[in-house]
């Protein structure tokens with residue numbers, strides 16, 4: 001299956017560390033209250049030491065799609081999705097600009 005990745009190798013997204021992701025979420029102030037219950041505690045699931053991403057096929061072409069990062073509310077387990085390729089690209093660009 002062909003996965004669009006905003007010019008990033010899929011491995012670059014898959015190898016994103018929890019520390020780099022947390023720094024990104026803090027920089028973007030991206031952990032606002034859960035829209036379902038109001039809690040402010042988000043969970044990122046891991047598998048074998050790697051952040052768990054998911055894939056959403058496009059209805060126009062199910063052979064391609066988006067790589068998504070699910071953030072799960074720690075209280076009610078509502079799931080919020082972020083575009084993993086775009087946030088990984090943003091992290092790389094920020095790190096290149098800020099050493």
Ligand SMILES: [Zn+2]
Nearest residue numbers: 034037073076
């Ligand atoms: Zn919630």
